[in-house]
Every structure is written in structure tokens, then in C-alpha cells.
Amino acid sequence: MKRFSRPLCVMLILLGCWGAFPLRAESAEAWEARYLFSRAVAQMEREGDKIRGVVFLQEPFREVSTYHFSGTIEGDSIFASHYTGHSFRGKFTGDDEISGVLRTSTGFSLTLKARRREGP
Numbered sequence: 001m002k003r004f005s006r007p008l009c010v011m012l013i014l015l016g017c018w019g020a021f022p023l024r025a026e027s028a029e030a031w032e033a034r035y036l037f038s039r040a041v042a043q044m045e046r047e048g049d050k051i052r053g054v055v056f057l058q059e060p061f062r063e064v065s066t067y068h069f070s071g072t073i074e075g076d077s078i079f080a081s082h083y084t085g086h087s088f089r090g091k092f093t094g095d096d097e098i099s100g101v102l103r104t105s106t107g108f109s110l111t112l113k114a115r116r117r118e119g120p
Helices: 002-015
Strands: 027-035 038-047 050-058 065-074 077-081 087-094 097-103 109-116
Touching: 050 077, 087 109
Parallel strands: none
Antiparallel strands: 027 038, 027 109, 038 050, 050 065, 065 077, 077 087, 087 097, 097 109
């Protein structure tokens, strides 16, 4: 299960970023994804075509892990990456959903979906 939950975490990291560039956010959103027994929440800020964010991954019987990432949005496409080499490439498939493929630095690929989260 660990093999799948870490990629989920990285994907959500890649969906939002607290990146290395200072931004004044035009919008802030939260996205959530689940895979098996793991839950990840990404808080993402957007300024123009740039995104940055942080992902919180809760795995069963573990503490919450925190990951940061940055990326871009062009039209309905999103690309995000983590400094370790993980990347996510996907599309907005509706107002409240993102679908795409997470590729880890070790070459593992996983298709994932995240949904916009309401409330805090």
C-alpha cells in the first residue's frame, strides 16, 4: 500500500504549491483525492498561469506527511512537479475535478482523480 499512497501524495503536492516564487494569489482552492486507505488534501494558490501549493497526506496508522510543489495551468491542462523529480500532468475534467497521471522519480505511473473540496 505504501507504494501507491506516496504517489497519491506527490500528485496532490503537484496540484498545488508553496513554490519558490512569491505570488499574490488570484484564487485559493482545496482539492482532495483518496487511494485505497490514504487521503490527500492539496491547498493550491493560482496567480495567472502559475500554481503553488502544499499537500497533506494521511496514511493509515501514520502521521500526516506534508509536501510542497509548483507548476502551471494552460487552458484546461495542469502540470506540476516536486523537487525530487515526481510530476503530475492532467486536465480539468469539470469545474470540480482533475484527472491525470502521476509519474514518480522511480518511473512508477498512477492515474488519479482529485475533486474540489468545499469548506476548510
